[in-house]
Amino acid sequence: MTHTRRNRGTCSAQTLVELNDDHTIARIEVMGGCNGNLKGISQLLVGMKAEDAIARMKGTTCGFRPTSCPDQIALALEEALTKL
Numbered sequence: 001m002t003h004t005r006r007n008r009g010t011c012s013a014q015t016l017v018e019l020n021d022d023h024t025i026a027r028i029e030v031m032g033g034c035n036g037n038l039k040g041i042s043q044l045l046v047g048m049k050a051e052d053a054i055a056r057m058k059g060t061t062c063g064f065r066p067t068s069c070p071d072q073i074a075l076a077l078e079e080a081l082t083k084l
Contacts, residue, residue: 003080009067012038015076019084023050025077033069041070050077 002018012033018026028042045053054074062068 001080001084003076003083005072005076005079007032007069007072009065010062010069010072012069012072015069015073017050017073017076017080019050019077019080021084023081023084024048025050025053028073030069030073038069041073045073050081053077 001021002016004014004016006014007030010033013031016027016029016031018028020026025045025048028045030038030042054077057070058074058078060068060070060074
């Protein structure tokens, strides 16, 4: 299942997540933001359970911002899980 979420409060514009039926992450793609870092994070998340990724990333901040790209990925994963 694929879900796209518009990011808020970050340099990146949106996050696409693809989940397998067993809640493992098949693919993450973040548009905009720090390209190399986000590609690396996305590759590390493939194969991880969405719930584990959410627990590790949710609430992460970026500088003075109350959110971050990893936090936005966690929010996209939460939304995707509700659609499974």
